[in-house]
Amino acid sequence: MKPLQNEGLHIAIIMDGNGRWAVRRGLPRVAGHRAGIAAVRRVVERALDAGVARLTLYAFSSDNWRRPAAEVHSIFWLLRAFLRLEAERLRKRGVRFQAIGRRDRLSKPVLKEIHKAESLTALENRLYLCVAIDYSSRDTIARAAAGVSAVLSSEQSMSPDAVRSIVDQALTATGGEVDLLIRTGGEKRLSDFLLWESAYAELLFTDRMWPDFSEADLDLALEEFHRRERRFGGAPATELKQVISTV
Numbered sequence: 001m002k003p004l005q006n007e008g009l010h011i012a013i014i015m016d017g018n019g020r021w022a023v024r025r026g027l028p029r030v031a032g033h034r035a036g037i038a039a040v041r042r043v044v045e046r047a048l049d050a051g052v053a054r055l056t057l058y059a060f061s062s063d064n065w066r067r068p069a070a071e072v073h074s075i076f077w078l079l080r081a082f083l084r085l086e087a088e089r090l091r092k093r094g095v096r097f098q099a100i101g102r103r104d105r106l107s108k109p110v111l112k113e114i115h116k117a118e119s120l121t122a123l124e125n126r127l128y129l130c131v132a133i134d135y136s137s138r139d140t141i142a143r144a145a146a147g148v149s150a151v152l153s154s155e156q157s158m159s160p161d162a163v164r165s166i167v168d169q170a171l172t173a174t175g176g177e178v179d180l181l182i183r184t185g186g187e188k189r190l191s192d193f194l195l196w197e198s199a200y201a202e203l204l205f206t207d208r209m210w211p212d213f214s215e216a217d218l219d220l221a222l223e224e225f226h227r228r229e230r231r232f233g234g235a236p237a238t239e240l241k242q243v244i245s246t247v
């Protein structure tokens with residue numbers, strides 16, 4: 001894998017399958033989340049080696065609060081442990097960490113570790129690692145729309161393109177548009193994750209449970225991405241060549 005192929009690439013991953021991975025092995029669901037942390041380490045390291053610019057991981061959706069309290073507690077305990085143990089290593093590897101999503105419902109200990117990791121890695125630029133925590137894309141879009149409403153209240157009129165530009169800036173400020181979105185665990189849906197930013201993302205769904213997702217799996221995903229022709233609404237290159245040849 002040549003790093004230059006992936007220069008500027010933004011990969012987003014819905015890390016699904018932790019609980020099912022554990023249940024199939026007769027283990028408590030928290031064991032799957034613990035194994036999922038190891039997969040995060042592997043994927044971050046491989047993304048660095050592959051020259052990926054941005055990596056956004058879906059760790060906890062706003063809908064995940066509906067899960068049993070014990071499981072939610074375990075997820076945030078593991079998140080705190082990961083940040084406490086990994087923040088310095090991320091800094092040394094040139095990784096900038098940032099959490100996206102709501103913060104008003106997170107506990108003070110969780111917020112403390114998030115703030116520490118963000119501050120410690122703020123100057124790094126080799127890989128931009130975003131972790132979505134208490135995240136809802138629809139909620140984020142709604143808040144961006146509220147910002148547009150505030151601007152409109154002070155303007156006589158605004159063109160649709162101007163409105164779209166404001167919303168786009170608000171939603172892509174931290175991570176930019178997604179190039180490749182991967183979902184593990186066999187499900188084929190976006191689950192309210194980066195809906196605006198993934199408008200033209202290449203989607204890849206795999207049956208591999210997140211705890212089993214390896215460096216080789218990421219390599220295969222990147223190879224598949226580079227095989228695809230991204231047209232952004234345009235005509236296929238082969239058809240354009242045919243048109244040109246007949247002119």
